[in-house]
Amino acid sequence: MTLAVFLTLAIASVIFALLMVLTKNPVHSVIFLLLTFFAIAGQYVLLNAQFLAVVHIIVYAGAVMVLFLFVLMLLNLNTDAEPRQTARWKLAAAIASGMLLLTMVGALRGGAELPIPETSDPHVGLVKNLGRVLFTDFVVPFEVAGILFLAAMVGAVLLAKREIR
Amino acid sequence: MLILFTTALLIEKSILVLALFLVTLGVAAYATLAERKVAAAMQDRVGPDRTGPFGILQPIADGVKFFMKEDFMPNSAERWLYILAPGAFMFVACMTSAVIPWGTQLTLFGRPIDLQVADLNIGILYILGFTSLGVYGVMVGGWASNNKYSLYSAIRASAQMISYELAMGLALIAVVMFTGTLSLREMAEQQAGLNWNIWYQPLGFLIFFVCALAECNRAPFDMAECETELIGGYHTEYSSMKLGFFLFAEYINMFIACAVIAVVYFGGYNFPGLDPSWLGGLMGLVVMLAKTFFFIFVFMWIRWTLPRFRYDQLMQLGWKTLVPLALANMILTGGFVLLFGK
Numbered sequence: 128m129t130l131a132v133f134l135t136l137a138i139a140s141v142i143f144a145l146l147m148v149l150t151k152n153p154v155h156s157v158i159f160l161l162l163t164f165f166a167i168a169g170q171y172v173l174l175n176a177q178f179l180a181v182v183h184i185i186v187y188a189g190a191v192m193v194l195f196l197f198v199l200m201l202l203n204l205n206t207d208a209e210p211r212q213t214a215r216w217k218l219a220a221a222i223a224s225g226m227l228l229l230t231m232v233g234a235l236r237g238g239a240e241l242p243i244p245e246t247s248d249p250h251v252g253l254v255k256n257l258g259r260v261l262f263t264d265f266v267v268p269f270e271v272a273g274i275l276f277l278a279a280m281v282g283a284v285l286l287a288k289r290e291i292r
Numbered sequence: 293m294l295i296l297f298t299t300a301l302l303i304e305k306s307i308l309v310l311a312l313f314l315v316t317l318g319v320a321a322y323a324t325l326a327e328r329k330v331a332a333a334m335q336d337r338v339g340p341d342r343t344g345p346f347g348i349l350q351p352i353a354d355g356v357k358f359f360m361k362e363d364f365m366p367n368s369a370e371r372w373l374y375i376l377a378p379g380a381f382m383f384v385a386c387m388t389s390a391v392i393p394w395g396t397q398l399t400l401f402g403r404p405i406d407l408q409v410a411d412l413n414i415g416i417l418y419i420l421g422f423t424s425l426g427v428y429g430v431m432v433g434g435w436a437s438n439n440k441y442s443l444y445s446a447i448r449a450s451a452q453m454i455s456y457e458l459a460m461g462l463a464l465i466a467v468v469m470f471t472g473t474l475s476l477r478e479m480a481e482q483q484a485g486l487n488w489n490i491w492y493q494p495l496g497f498l499i500f501f502v503c504a505l506a507e508c509n510r511a512p513f514d515m516a517e518c519e520t521e522l523i524g525g526y527h528t529e530y531s532s533m534k535l536g537f538f539l540f541a542e543y544i545n546m547f548i549a550c551a552v553i554a555v556v557y558f559g560g561y562n563f564p565g566l567d568p569s570w571l572g573g574l575m576g577l578v579v580m581l582a583k584t585f586f587f588i589f590v591f592m593w594i595r596w597t598l599p600r601f602r603y604d605q606l607m608q609l610g611w612k613t614l615v616p617l618a619l620a621n622m623i624l625t626g627g628f629v630l631l632f633g634k
Contacts, residue, residue: 154435158373181417189424190454193431197450200443202437229437254474282412 140166381429397577430524434526462618550587
């Protein structure tokens with residue numbers, strides 16, 4: 128049963144992710160990415176991480192993707208208004224994404240040898256346990272991530288302010 | 293035995309889902325009538341009274357009319373998204389009611405039945421999650437119509453919803469800190485008698501209430517369908533039951549928002565002197581629905597009393613008033629919980 132659900136969600140997320148890349152229309156891309164996020168949230172639920180699943184939906188589907196859609200609608204991109212991409216840009220994009228792929232493959236290498244964490248505990252994803260772990264074992268990365276977000280926010284405000292002057 | 297039990301549970305939950313769905317639709321349908329009656333009363337009119345006594349059949353007539361009207365689709369519309377948007381909006385609106393505890397337990401045929409479809413331990417986040425998805429129906433619908441006014445409205449609606457979601461979430465965090473739970477059922481259980489959260493979170497309630505008005509696109513925050521500026525808003529190009537879905541889903545959103553207010557701040561199914569388990573559990577349901585209907589009335593009252601905000605005023609209120617207030621409320625609550633315990 129769990130395996131069937133896992134496979135359905137996994138196949139769905141791969142298909143939606145591919146459609147997101149392959150579709151021409153940017154708004155359709157956003158919608159397919161949204162569906163991909165739903166499939167991934169389903170995987171979190173399967174792993175007993177309901178909190179993570181819901182936060183994933185709230186943050187990515189509810190906020191980030193809405194902003195993407197917002198910007199796309201403001202620009203109202205379509206095929207005839209889109210600037211022509213030169214071969215140089217395409218080459219640069221291919222190199223950049225190729226590097227990213229290489230980094231990710233490198234990071235995942237050797238992942239198969241890592242011990243698989245025990246997921247039979249149904250309480251592993253509860254907010255209480257997650258909070259405890261975040262504020263004890265992982266407090267430094269957690270705080271660093273928080274500072275990173277703050278810096279990003281300040282940077283964004285600064286960029287927006289400079290436009291006005 | 294286990295299979296029998298699971299099957300029984302499945303049937304029970306299915307019936308509960310169906311009942312909840314029908315009740316939600318019924319309440320939303322009659323909320324449209326109530327809205328017109330309230331408006332009429334406030335403007336010293338009679339309101340709809342041609343269909344049955346006191347216009348009681350008006351929602352049915354409206355529904356039939358929606359189905360009978362020509363379903364027109366603009367030529368330049370984005371076909372699939374145009375069709376999908378009202379359905380998505382309606383679906384998201386109906387999903388939220390699943391985690392709301394409508395009462396304690398109902399005893400039917402010797403079986404105790406929880407009056408709640410799913411008691412998630414993260415119930416309140418589930419509601420926030422689905423509320424944040426509600427904006428997609430509006431955005432996609434407005435964009436797919438390929439109409440300037442619809443697009444403006446969709447952009448306004450999304451900016452408004454993102455802004456007010458933040459303050460809403462922050463107001464709820466204070467409640468979560470205070471009650472120590474994310475489950476709506478546990479929250480309702482803690483507020484037995486008159487021990488309601490509103491006494492401890494008055495500021496939080498105010499913020500949440502204003503944000504709920506904004507999230508439901510209700511006046512005075514109904515910028516997304518501001519007729520004087522945007523023709524009809526994001527559903528300008530919609531007709532027939534597709535338009536009906538949009539209008540109807542807004543009433544469902546209002547119903548759910550009022551139910552959440554009742555559960556989170558006003559004790560849910562608790563009322564002093566009325567044990568929610570009376571009448572085989574029906575008492576809790578009655579109390580809960582009475583509170584919800586009261587807040588629906590307040591929503592309508594506000595709509596027909598206050599004028600619409602200007603767009604920049606709306607953003608000012610959201611970002612420069614509600615967010616700092618909600619943050620202050622959160623810090624104060626944290627301090628109190630730390631000092632005095634719960």
